[in-house]
Amino acid sequence: MQTKGLIMVNTGNGKGKTTAALGLAFRALGHGLPVCIIQFIKGKWKYGELNSAKRFEDLLEFHVVGQGFTWKSGDPEGDRRAAQEGWKLAKSIIEEGRHHLVVLDEFTYPLNYGMVDEEEAIAFLCRKPEALHVLITGRNAPASLLDIADMVTEMREVKHHLKAGIKAQKGIEF
Numbered sequence: 001m002q003t004k005g006l007i008m009v010n011t012g013n014g015k016g017k018t019t020a021a022l023g024l025a026f027r028a029l030g031h032g033l034p035v036c037i038i039q040f041i042k043g044k045w046k047y048g049e050l051n052s053a054k055r056f057e058d059l060l061e062f063h064v065v066g067q068g069f070t071w072k073s074g075d076p077e078g079d080r081r082a083a084q085e086g087w088k089l090a091k092s093i094i095e096e097g098r099h100h101l102v103v104l105d106e107f108t109y110p111l112n113y114g115m116v117d118e119e120e121a122i123a124f125l126c127r128k129p130e131a132l133h134v135l136i137t138g139r140n141a142p143a144s145l146l147d148i149a150d151m152v153t154e155m156r157e158v159k160h161h162l163k164a165g166i167k168a169q170k171g172i173e174f
């Protein structure tokens with residue numbers, strides 16, 4: 001079987017970027033393949049996936065970076081530090097090449113807010129271990145990332161219940 005480590009991107013304004021990444025991780029885990037997920041979260045922790053991850057702890061490494069950072073918080077230096085530490089961790093895990101798949105969830109945000117240097121990140125991703133698959137999620141993926149990606153999926157919002165006033169619900173949004 002051919003092994004070609006892909007760079008994949010789930011972007012766009014519609015719902016499903018993170019959940020599709022979790023689905024791909026779930027598929028790999030079913031084959032006994034090790035997966036690492038690093039969530040560069042904006043806002044609150046999503047305990048749903050965090051708790052599920054614990055059930056796969058033999059194969060799934062799960063990191064949450066920058067607890068509760070808000071991108072436009074009153075502590076931009078703290079946010080920047082957290083994002084950079086997360087990126088440093090991501091690089092060491094990617095370089096290690098031990099996993100089948102590394103997911104950088106919401107990684108477009110630190111790129112778009114200039115917390116992680118875009119050029120450096122793109123150059124690094126181009127040098128990733130050959131067999132390793134990397135999946136990046138988040139809105140507004142920068143053009144440079146789309147350029148180097150093997151697969152880009154754009155989630156397009158057709159309708160979202162939030163606009164009808166239905167608030168975030170357990171097991172759906174978090």
Ligand code: ATP
Nearest residue numbers: 013014015016017018019020157160162172173174
């Ligand atoms: P999910 O985690 O549900 O797959 P996502 O990763 O595509 O969503 P994010 O931009 O990460 O979307 O959104 C974070 C939160 O906002 C999630 O709780 C998600 O369900 C919700 N959300 C996603 N898309 C929309 C939308 N178009 N309108 C309102 N809320 C959304």
Ligand code: MG
Nearest residue numbers: 017018106137
């Ligand atoms: Mg998401």
